Amino acid sequence: MTTIGIMADSDILERFGERVRKLRKKRGWSQEEFAHQCGLDRTYVGGVERGERNIALRNIERIAETLEMTLSQLMGGI
Incomplete structure (x- = not known):
């Protein structure tokens, strides 16, 4: 992977994390509590929100369901 690819990966992780944090706080x-509702560990959710975790698609789906959103709605803010 090139340096540009690595930068793009972290950027999407950071943007996704910011989106999740914003939506969580809005609720x-x-x-x-959010981690409990998602069925995920709190430290994992913290890592997602900080852009430190390359989150699995299944967990993205869990987050969207917990926020009562479709995947497209969740990803639309990124």
Whole structure:
């Protein structure tokens, strides 16, 4: 992978994490409550929100379902 590819990967992870954080906070959920609702570990959700995790598509689907959104709606803000 080129340096540009690596930069693009981290950029999408950061943008996705920011989107998840914004939507979580809009609902008034703590990271812990949101993680519980998603069936994920709180430290994992924290890593996603910081753009440190290359999140699996299945977990993206869990997040979208928890936020009562389609995958397209969730990804639309990125």
